[in-house]
């Protein structure tokens with residue numbers, strides 16, 4: 001019988017759903033393991049919410065702005 005969510009035995013408990021935690025949790029689940037993923041703030045961690053992804057969006061927008069500013073060239 002399937003156990004209720006949050007009950008029973010887990011193969012792994014991953015603390016933090018940043019890049020490392022998501023990969024670890026997905027890998028464990030992909031191998032058939034039962035995994036609990038605990039996140040205290042935002043799923044995705046620094047990469048998705050504050051670092052890599054948002055910074056690339058800013059860089060891309062700035063490049064478009066630069067192209068528009070010098071469009072007459």
Ligand SMILES: Cc1cc2nc3c(=O)[nH]c(=O)nc-3n(C[C@H](O)[C@H](O)[C@H](O)COP(=O)(O)OP(=O)(O)OC[C@H]3O[C@@H](n4cnc5c(N)ncnc54)[C@H](O)[C@@H]3O)c2cc1C
Nearest residue numbers: 016017018019020021038039040041045046047051052055
């Ligand atoms: C501005 C910026 C730009 C970046 N650009 C790039 C880039 O271009 N390329 C690149 O490869 N990398 C880039 N990085 C680095 C990249 O974001 C990090 O290497 C990556 O986020 C690390 O992932 P992580 O899972 O180890 O940690 P984190 O992303 O920090 O995730 C840790 C998670 O654990 C949670 N947590 C912590 N303690 C607890 C607790 N006690 N209980 C529950 N949850 C907890 C946190 O809330 C967080 O969500 C950039 C970083 C910044 C800041």
